[in-house]
Amino acid sequence: MKQKKRLLLLMYTLCLGAILYYPADVICSIEFPAEPPVEFRFKVTVYDPYDPFRGRYVQLAVKEDSVMMPDLPQSHYFTDRTAWAVLGKDAEGFACITRFEFDRKKLGDDECAIRVKWPGGAQNKNAVEYPFSRYYVNEQKAPELENELRDGSYMVLTVQVFAKTRRYAVKSLDPVK
Amino acid sequence: MAVMAGKEMGPAMAGKKQEMLWIISELPQLQEQGVISPEAGARLQEHYQKKLDALAEPQKIFPLILGLIGVLMVAAGIVLFVNHNWDMLDKPWRIAVAALPLVIGAGISYFTIGWNRGQLWREASAVLTATGAATLIALLSQIYQQNGAFQDYMFLVLLLSLPLIYCFNSIALAFLYAGFLFALEESGEIRPLLLVAGLLPYLLYHLIKRTPWLVPCRYLALPVIIFTGAVWGGSEGIRYLYAFVLCSLLIAAGLTVAENQEGRWRNPWLIPAFLVLIVLSAVNSFFWSSQVWIWIGSSGIIYWVVLAGCLIGNLVLVARCRQERLLRLLPLIPVVIMLAGAGLWLMNRDRCTDGFDIFWSLYMVVAGVICLWRGWETRRMLIFNGGSGMLLVCGVCRFFDAEMPILFRSAGFILLGLGVVLANIFFIRKNTRGGRA
Structure with missing residues (x-):
């Protein structure tokens, strides 16, 4: 009986360890990164949805024509294909995609890349889906943010990208200065 | 091991409650008539009373369910309250609040194992730890504004929950796991395969060893089978094949249960599977198209591997039965015909057989x-x-x-x-x- 209890305790502790590994990894890689993150700025439009449990947040949409992108070979116009978008900066300092890589191993150690989805089709080749689609804000601020952008202007989303771990963290969402 | 703990509760007896009550009521009469001695009567009385006490009373279940709903509502209210005041908290505090459900779950779990508490505590421990993990991961991605895909999140949560099902022999968590599997319906083939494969030993153990979770596991098998069909029935043609193979599997197993004279509520396989068989045949009799041969013939290897697994399981079930093999083989007739049709198409791709x-x-x-x-x-x-x-x-x-x-x-x-x-x-x-x- 005692042995069984010990075994169960060990099993549960291992389970708990496995559960805690992921959050610990996220916190450590963002709070104590091995190398400083590189910040990229994206032009985004926002709108304010409501969810009974999530509360208010703003839905982000990177302006399609704001990110320069390389042409892709025809063979890569697949539906829902995911790719690594290697990021660079354009003349104005905003993020641009320098190339797409379908194999993570081919990415350079110092290259900043985020995983994007490719809806497919040559017609809308700029319509890449970025992984950051929500920005959580206070429930009063969300409708205010949406109202500010009624004239068709945009906001700037600053994203920190960690080259080695391939992680990213959204830093801030600010109006255009 | 931990799964064995369920055996302490004795064989499945929920359906035998009435029979045990009847035996207890008969004992005084049997003693009076001298059929059994008073000592034997007392021992039988004690034996069956113990078994009756071990059963969950319906009047205890309803307050338990209502209590659970109440606790969930309180927890949801607290989540909303924290959500409303989230901005007031610094990042370390937010992380601490996010980790709180997991800490509570871990505390209860260590108490349950350390003090050797009963099954209800085990269920609570497993569910609380799993939901605590889900909450922590979800809130962390909110704190660090990392959105990610819902399917990635669910995969991670389910993967982390899987060992807890075994650790606590938790049927409640197993049902939640099976329900949330459907969130991964469109996330490729490998991830669902891993998750279903992870639950299979639990299911098979309880079904084969006839533990107290036998009947719940029969119900649990249904969403797992439907999910398997939904994921690996990806291509249209092979979806027909899967449906018939899975129906056949359930009919074969359901007939075995029915032959053992078990009650209808203890057999959730036979009637639904037979109804699906009728509906599928009727739909096919209206909308059958020779395109199906092509779909089946050009399906990927992974579909065939899973299909072959189901088919072998099916044939093993049929082979083990000594009676009603014909009934068990009936749903497999369309499978054989469809495989033959696909084979003919593969041999001569220019011709498709119509008039089927x-x-x-x-x-x-x-x-x-x-x-x-x-x-x-x-x-x-x-x-x-x-x-x-x-x-x-x-x-x-x-x-x-x-x-x-x-x-x-x-x-x-x-x-x-x-x-x-x-x-x-x-x-x-x-x-x-x-x-x-």
């Missing part, structure tokens, strides 16, 4: 007649009615697409209806005369 629609009507008639015959012979109302249902549906389907004069149709309908009613009357009379209703 008639097969489904013939199949329904043959299957219906065989069910009627076996039901009549073995005096099983369920199988007999299954056969009547199959023939009835076939008749109704042909009413819509057969180009016959209306008089013939009406005569056909009357004959079919009368046939079903008379067959039932004869069947009931035969059973009453034979002493078995």
Whole structure:
């Protein structure tokens, strides 16, 4: 009986360890990164949805024509294909995609890349889906943010990208200065 | 190991409560008549009373469910309250709040294991730890504004929950796990395969060893099977094959349960699977297209691997049964025909065989007649009615697409209806005369 209890305790502790590994990894890689993150700025439009449990947040949409992108070979116009978008900066300092890589191993150690989805089709080749689609804000601020952008202007989303771990963290969402 | 803990509760007895009460009520009479000695009577009384006490009382279950709903509502209210005031907290505090449910779950779990608490505590420990993990991961991605895909999140949560099911032998968490599997329906093939493969030993252990979780696991198998069909039935043609193979699997297993004289609520496989078989055959008799050969023939290898696994399981079940093999093999007939058709297409891709629609009507008639015959012979109302249902549906389907004069149709309908009613009357009379209703 005692042995069984010990075994169960060990099993549960291992389970708990496995559960805690992921959050610990996220916190450590963002709070104590091995190398400083590189910040990229994206032009985004926002709108304010409501969810009974999530509360208010703003839905982000990177302006399609704001990110320069390389042409892709025809063979890569697949539906829902995911790719690594290697990021660079354009003349104005905003993020641009320098190339797409379908194999993570081919990415350079110092290259900043985020995983994007490719809806497919040559017609809308700029319509890449970025992984950051929500920005959580206070429930009063969300409708205010949406109202500010009624004239068709945009906001700037600053994203920190960690080259080695391939992680990213959204830093801030600010109006255009 | 931990799964074995369930055995402490003794064999599945929920359905035998009435029988145990009856035995206890008979004991004084048996003692009076000298059939058993007073000592034996006392020992039997003690034995069955202990077993009765171990059963969950219905009047205890409802307050438990209501209590659970109340706790969930309080927890949801706290989440909303924290959500509203989230901005007031610094990042470390937010992380601490996010980790709180997991900390509570871990505390309860260590208490449960350390003090060797009962199954209810084990269930609570497993569910609280899993939901705590889910909350922590979700809130962390909110704190660090990392959105990610819902399917990635669910995969991670389910993967982390899996060992907890085994650790606490938790049927509640197993049901939650099976339900949330459907969130991964469109996330490729490998991830769902991993998650289903992870749950299979738990399911098979309880089903084969006939533990107290036998009946819940029969119900649990249904969403797992439906999910398997939904994921690996990716290509249209192979989806038909899967549906028939899985139906056949459930009918074979359901017949075995029915043959063991277990109650209808303890057998969730037979009736739903047979109904699906009727519906599938009826739909195919209307909309069958030779395109299916091409779909089946050009399906990927992974579909075939999973299909072969299901088929082998099915054949093993049929081979192990000594009676009613014909009934168990009936749903496999369309599988053989479809595989043969796909094989023919692969050999000669320029030609597609049309005119296969008639097969489904013939199949329904043959299957219906065989069910009627076996039901009549073995005096099983369920199988007999299954056969009547199959023939009835076939008749109704042909009413819509057969180009016959209306008089013939009406005569056909009357004959079919009368046939079903008379067959039932004869069947009931035969059973009453034979002493078995």
